Amino acid sequence: MFDEKSKIKFENNNLIVPDTPYIVFIEGDGTGPDIWRASQLVFDSAVKKVYENKRKIQWVEALAGEKAFKETGKWLPEKTLELIRELRVGIKGPLTTPVGKGIRSINVALRQELDLYACIRPVRYFDGVPSPIKHPEKVDFVIFRENTEDLYAGIEWQAETPEAKKVSEFLFKEFGKKLPDTVGIGIKPISKFATERLTRMALKYAIKNKKNVVTFVHKGNIMKFTEGAFKNWGVECAKNEFREYIVLEEENLSKEGKILVNDRIADAMFQQIILRPDEYKVIVTPNLNGDYLSDAAAALVGGLGMAPGANIGDGYAVFEATHGTAPKYANLDKVNPSSVILSGVMMFEYLGWNEVANIIIRAIEKTIKNKTVTYDLARQMEGAKELKCSEFGQAIVDNME
Ligand code: NAP
Numbered sequence: 001m002f003d004e005k006s007k008i009k010f011e012n013n014n015l016i017v018p019d020t021p022y023i024v025f026i027e028g029d030g031t032g033p034d035i036w037r038a039s040q041l042v043f044d045s046a047v048k049k050v051y052e053n054k055r056k057i058q059w060v061e062a063l064a065g066e067k068a069f070k071e072t073g074k075w076l077p078e079k080t081l082e083l084i085r086e087l088r089v090g091i092k093g094p095l096t097t098p099v100g101k102g103i104r105s106i107n108v109a110l111r112q113e114l115d116l117y118a119c120i121r122p123v124r125y126f127d128g129v130p131s132p133i134k135h136p137e138k139v140d141f142v143i144f145r146e147n148t149e150d151l152y153a154g155i156e157w158q159a160e161t162p163e164a165k166k167v168s169e170f171l172f173k174e175f176g177k178k179l180p181d182t183v184g185i186g187i188k189p190i191s192k193f194a195t196e197r198l199t200r201m202a203l204k205y206a207i208k209n210k211k212n213v214v215t216f217v218h219k220g221n222i223m224k225f226t227e228g229a230f231k232n233w234g235v236e237c238a239k240n241e242f243r244e245y246i247v248l249e250e251e252n253l254s255k256e257g258k259i260l261v262n263d264r265i266a267d268a269m270f271q272q273i274i275l276r277p278d279e280y281k282v283i284v285t286p287n288l289n290g291d292y293l294s295d296a297a298a299a300l301v302g303g304l305g306m307a308p309g310a311n312i313g314d315g316y317a318v319f320e321a322t323h324g325t326a327p328k329y330a331n332l333d334k335v336n337p338s339s340v341i342l343s344g345v346m347m348f349e350y351l352g353w354n355e356v357a358n359i360i361i362r363a364i365e366k367t368i369k370n371k372t373v374t375y376d377l378a379r380q381m382e383g384a385k386e387l388k389c390s391e392f393g394q395a396i397v398d399n400m401e
Helices: 032-051 066-072 078-087 106-113 162-175 192-208 224-241 266-275 287-300 338-351 354-369 389-398
Strands: 009-011 014-016 022-026 058-061 089-092 118-124 140-146 213-218 246-248 259-265 282-285 308-312 317-321
Touching: 022 078, 032 338, 032 354, 032 389, 078 089, 078 106, 089 338, 106 317, 118 192, 118 287, 118 338, 140 192, 140 287, 192 213, 192 224, 192 259, 192 282, 213 224, 213 266, 213 287, 224 246, 224 259, 259 266, 266 287, 282 287, 308 338, 317 338, 338 354, 338 389, 354 389
Parallel strands: 022 058, 022 089, 089 317, 140 282, 213 259, 213 282, 246 259
Antiparallel strands: 009 014, 118 140, 118 308, 308 317
8 A cells, every 4th residue: 555645646738746756666687687787876876965854755566577477476466567657657677578489568558558659769979988979969860750550559460370361361462462471470450640740749838848849750652551640640740739849841931939840751760860869859750760769879879878758648758778687797786877867857757856867967977077987888988987877876976066
């Protein structure tokens, strides 16, 4: 039983956060426990530093992944979903996805079950982090990836099963589309409903955070009724609901003080973010494009070890590491915990505890500038001192001002 007074509430589209909120955590598999220990130390220390004893997080552990499977026989127990539904905000380490065994990705399941329809990935540079590009400081954008639809909806049939044959026969009989006998089939649903709610979230974010460009990234030149429709619905929604804030690229209007709304074809966007990253501030894109683009963008600013992420719905949010479980480093106290720590920064911003977010960011900046970093950054930085995962967490705490 939880104390009602410490539960986060969601009323009239507003999050109401008590001083001692419950937050659900899933430590994750593989390197997850090492990363979680370092991250929790940073979070608790930052809250204490800023608010002394006035505010404090009450952590509530939920099980998922291998730990859950060992203890309950389920990869994602219903209890975990219930906890997040009840307490609204969670943060998680990476979880194992067994490949090709018919078990749906736990991450995808969490997003779908809780209708966390936007995957938000800020991509920004920390001074001193090794980067493959000449001006990584120009990279500063946020990706809003649709999180519930597209080829990730899980509507697919394995080749040579009765189901795949039935769908194949239907397509031939009803539409004259002949597929090979050995075909596996996946469905790519993209709806106006999901596109519009993602667009609203991205535009509200752009307005609130004074970001002056919102770009729809799609492959609508080829997939007209899914990706093309995504772009059309998104732009229409921006025009209909945010007219006073926006100007379209093709409009011959002053862009002064407005948010420029434009679109780019997905493949071209991969070179855009490398060659002219400073032209992009908020990117809105369907699920699959967003998955690829997020990791490619993370590579520009230090790789997945430095990339945070959040899955957000209406009144529910799960913040997460963007990398996987890196099983070869499990329990070696070695890997970089920054992805979870920076996801925590997003979480504190979501809670409205911006002072905590800021103090952590500044401490990370200082720790990296001092060249005291984990192996992944140390191996690319001249003169760096390699720290263990736990030592890196402690260094961040020591650098909090
Ligand atoms: P991965 O776990 O992300 O690891 C790939 C490589 O990325 C590692 O070998 C390491 O590179 C680097 N890396 C990952 N995390 C790091 C960290 N915290 N600090 C520094 N370097 C880090 O990818 P994977 O091996 O393909 O996947 C392993 C498992 O994770 C699979 O079961 C997969 O399904 C799952 N997964 C989960 C999530 C999630 O929960 N969100 C996401 C992706 C994958 P070096 O070897 O070069 O040191």
